Amino acid sequence: MRWGLLLLLLAGTVPALAGDGGPTRIGTVDTTFRFVGRNDRIVVDRFDDPRVDGVSCYVSRAETGGVKGSFGLATDPNRFSIACRATGPVSLRGKIPDNEVAFDARMSPLFKEIRISRLYDTEKQVLVYLVWSTITMSTGGSAFNSVTAVPLQTGH
DSSP states (O other): OHHHHHHHHHHTTSOOOSSSSOOEEEEEEEEEOOSSSBOEEEEEEEEEOTTEEEEEEEEEEEEOOHHHHHTTOSOOOSOEEEEEEEEEEEEESSOOOSEEEEEEEEOSSSSOEEEEEEEEETTTTEEEEEEEESSOOSSSOOOOEEEEEEESSOOO
């Protein structure tokens, strides 16, 4: 029974996306050597916007290594960055809300998720992407975040 619960918890560490498909792992960089378990690292994943053709978001984030990190039991720090780019002709798939969670991926076995919200600046015709976490680890209570923008039209 305990092994079944452990496997269920470990399965929860696999990214689950709100959008189509999952993230594509672009690569990793080891940052801290660990004698036991995998090293601490920075991972870079690509998320293709499921409701906007031609937009890809690249998110870098820290992952804790060691024994706990190797089994998905460590809490990763809230350190991430985002860069979204037009990777082809940009076109909206239907009406886009002014504010929507475009992607979310599990970062811990229980509660912590990383989310990418898409905000639509209709006046400037720009999509703004904001990466944030559902659990705040700062002492002041403000969420760590990063923002990027993709214009819908070029030549302004």
